[in-house]
Amino acid sequence: MSVLRITDLRKRYGAVHALDGASLEARSGEVHALLGENGAGKSTLIKILSGAVRHDGGSIALDDRELRIRSPRDAVRAGIGTAFQELSLIPDLTVAQNLFFGREPLGRLRGVRRGRLEQEAAALLEQLGIERIAATALVRTLPIAQRQLVEIAKAAARRPRVLILDEATSALSPAEGTWLLELARRTAREGAIVIFISHRLAEIRDVADRMTVFRAGVDVGAGAIDQIDDDEAVRLMLGRRVERLYPPRREAVGEEVVLAARGLTLGTRLAGVDLDLRRGEILGVGGLQGQGQRELFNALAGATPARGRIELEGREIHPTSPRRALAEGIALVPEDRQREGLLLDLSIRDNIALPVIERISRAGFVDARAETRMVAEVAERLQITAGSWAREAGSLSGGNQQKVVLAKTLVSGARVLLLYDATRGVDVGTKSEIFTLLRELAGSGMATLFYSTDLQELTNVCDRVAVMADGRIGGILAGPQLTEENVLRLSVGGSLPPVAAEAVR
Amino acid sequence: MTDRRQWLRRNQATLLAYAMAIALFLVTSAFAHGFATWNHTRVLLVQACFIGIVGLGQTFVILGGGVDLSVPWMLNATATLLTLWCHGQAANLVWVLPVLLAMAVIVGLVNGLGVTLLGVSPIIMTLGVNGVLQGALLLITNGGQSPTAPHAIQQLATGNVAGIPIALLVWAAVALIAWLLLSKMSLGRQLYATGTNARVAYLSGVRVGRVTVLSYVISALASALAGVLLAGYVGEAYLGMGDVYLFSSVAAVVIGGASILGGRGHYVGTVAGALILTLLAALLPILNLNPAALQVVYGFAILLTVGLASLRLGGT
Known part of the structure; x- marks a missing residue:
């Protein structure tokens, strides 16, 4: 032996x-x-x-x-x-x-x-x-x-x-x-x-x-x-982990649905996802890796269009490209900020202004003053510590880089924020700042979809958590049911001991 | 880090190129009598404008992450068809120039759409288009001589206004347009973004395909303009007249501090690159060197600037 x-x-x-x-x-x-x-x-x-x-x-x-x-x-x-x-x-x-x-x-x-x-x-x-x-x-x-x-x-x-x-x-x-x-x-x-x-x-x-x-x-x-x-x-x-760094939730989230998805399908990765994202809510998306979460985010952001119906404030939209999604007010913080979120060789200013560069141009000419004002404003709001907006984005720390990516979504005037694993490789301090910002944005009506592989984050940051399994929403947890154990149980295909999971709508 | 230091660091390669151009000019002047006179300098500048204008198009394509290898026969086709269709008659320019312009736009679209829609690699796509243009031109001309260029075109390329060559004024005008496009307009930002990372640009709402296609159209137009000027300068067109501009246009861009991988560089640098290449060519007869040595010298110039540029990057 x-x-x-x-x-x-x-x-x-x-x-x-x-x-x-x-x-x-x-x-x-x-x-x-x-x-x-x-x-x-x-x-x-x-x-x-x-x-x-x-x-x-x-x-x-x-x-x-x-x-x-x-x-x-x-x-x-x-x-x-x-x-x-x-x-x-x-x-x-x-x-x-x-x-x-x-x-x-x-x-x-x-x-x-x-x-x-x-x-x-x-x-x-x-x-x-x-x-x-x-x-x-x-x-x-x-x-x-x-x-x-x-x-x-x-x-x-x-x-x-x-x-x-x-x-x-x-x-x-x-x-x-x-x-x-x-x-x-x-x-x-x-x-x-x-x-x-x-x-x-x-x-x-x-x-x-x-x-x-x-x-x-x-x-x-x-x-x-x-x-x-x-x-x-x-x-x-x-394990037994300490809970800090999470801002308190708001008491009540409105009932008004901002973004609704019905029957989103993409090959075998998305097998008919129905989802309602409400105004002022942070809706978590959990589950094991590779259960269709990436495809869901990419479909909503127009990066990889899927079949099915997507409604924004009751009106059907067709986000067939990120450009069109952005125009509708849907902004994505992508998975890999180094490869998908940031132009590392270009300046902070160029990065932040890119999604709106046509909007702040007249007859093709960039309004430099409006651009500087806009960048300074959002950078201050996010407390991006850089010293100069001309600095290359790639020279920033991971946390500040992620803030620049967030700044891009804010200047675009997004009403729906899709954050895909936005806290990966971000230090604890910046994480806490990002959570506080998300809560603040939610307070002013932003509808946020938040994917994370970290159970603790999901249960502490989000108002509700949708757990995905096999390309579907396996269940939605909220209130006292929203615990790490329950998220994990739904992820591994178990059942919930105290009360049954909310039915999938 | 202050903004000024940022600016210096970002533009170090370009500043280096200008320093090299000035140094070359001064050194050569010290050895050759009459080199530094306005009359001779004027000739040098006009020679530089051909590389400079082809290099303008090449700059846009390279900044966007591609490369245009169809410039030699785009230039050649324009020059040859201009002389062939005009038969020395300036009156024919009324229809010949618009047709040549349309042709350039079409070639640029074919290059750009092949790269963006079909996903062909830029090297293969533009090399293929170059071959098609070369073959088509040989068929049209039967390899024979074409007539001399109309007088008006010769005048454009060799004439002066207030002592300044018209060709130089044309170069200055397109250089200004290039500078505005790259530094002041949203298209420039989107081009840099596309060349730096097309995926990020796409996710940020940039119409990456459109921007890329546009860069190839600009390149074809630039080559066509250079073809018109060169036909006028030489007085006629001959097959193979564009060949040297393949290497020199890419070399001018790279010597001017641009990254061959896209996203980094500026036309301001390419202008310096064009000047350096022209000065090197002028230096050879003075040093009693065989014209064939020019290729060797060009090669070393590229290796030297790229080497210096990587030293600079290595230090940060």
Whole structure:
């Protein structure tokens, strides 16, 4: 029997401690579940085990033999196979070529024996019970769920001693999910160690023998699966955190619906979203990552138009481009401020004025005085500390950069604000300022949609929280029901203990 | 950091280019008698205006994140068709010039729409258009000589007003327009935004496609204008007359401090780039160097300025 022993593992990215002394112990023959919130350090651990990044401290030992994993090659040699959530397949190669990448059957002159490669791949797919995937198909042509199956098959094909399944079920249908759980169990039975990462508690109960919970880069609990019930697992994931930095909510939010979405559909990512955003309200959007939140925001902002009906103050609108959405008064603070929010090489002034540059021009000429006045006004309101509006936006701190992005939405005269993960990489002080500003804006009638991966933020900043799952709104929480536990429960497909979730409208 | 220091840092490459141009002029003057006279300087400036005008269009395209490789045969086509259709008769200009203008707009639209709508890379798209223009022109002319340019056009390119060459006045006028567009108008802001990060510009409500197409139209128009002037300057058109402007127009933009990746630079810098390239060309006969050495010198000039520019950026 072999044992994987991870001890006091550390990894720092700049000032962020992604892993801060995390330990985990798993034995052969067991499926070991790893739980934790987004950002708890699970992904970092997997990256280290699979050789994508190197750890700063701590040790990884298999059978009391220290492993030195410096590259993906080392990881494979040590017997660690990983099925990544973000797939590691090469889209322009066939399924067979991907499955045996780097260890193709060679003929004389070291040429790849294509026929044999495909035979072996087909045999492998059949043995795993997914022979409906053609070995000769290009990965690019497969739907996302089948690609995930190939990714899993690729990891399992080498018969690794440690098989890591990173949120492998998130893209799968229920039937495929069952197949995967069966594969995990069988692999463990055959003597391997299976590390199973998932947010779905029910699934974990179904498949795992033991579990370890991570929080903020540290393991905060571990034990046999029947020793830790759901409540305990959720409590471990969240921990007891201090609540400050959040401004008080307003007593009552108006009933007037500013933005209404009906049946928003986009491929398989949005499966009919209905949403009502009221005047003066901050409506949170939660759920696991990749449940359609990004698509919802992009659809409302015109960045990726979706099918369905969008109404602004009772009138149907068609935001087919960000330009048109902005003209209607819908402004987006995009996910990645460095790549989507800011022109890093250009000045603060140029950045802030860009959305309205045509509005403050006469006959094509920019009214420089009006521009300066406008920029100074909004920058002062947001307390952007820069020294000069001519300074390059890229030279600002993360918090001030985000304020410049917010300034862009304010000068555009938005009535609806869409904030997608606007507090990521922002220091605590600026976060608090941003929350206060959002509350202030809401007080003057702004309707805000607020997506965050941080449960604490969602429950403390928002008036209501819509939890998304599988491209739909799975439930809306408000009032006393709006707790981190309940958001998490809805996210992982659980039910609410005290009262049922508000029905989806 | 003060606004002035910001300004200096931002414009360091351009200031450097002007310093180089002045230094080149002074050094050459010290070695060659009659170099620094107004008569000779005037000739140099007129020579610089061809690179300068083609470089104007190239500046807009490069700032927007593209590059226009169709300039040589756009220029050549305009010059050749002008002389061919006019038959030396100035009266024909009444219809020839509007047709050439329309042609330039169409070429610019084809380039721009190919890049924005079809998503073809700018290098491939404009190279393809350049090839089409070259082939079409060879078919039309059968590779033969074309007639001399009408007198009025020759006058435009070589004449003087109050001792100042008309060609220079034309250059000054389009330079002023370019400066207004880039520094004073919303189009300029949107062009810089597009070239810096098209995704951010799009999400900020900029009509990225329209701005990009416009930059290619401006480039085609600039090349056409240079073609008209050059036909008048030389007195005739010949196949291959535009070839040198492919390299020199891009070189002028880069030497003038622009980033080849877009979003950074200004036409003010390109003007300095055009002057430097012209001075280098004038320097060769004085140093008894083979004209072929010009390419080598141009190459080193680019490497030198780009090297200096990256030193500057590395320090911040």
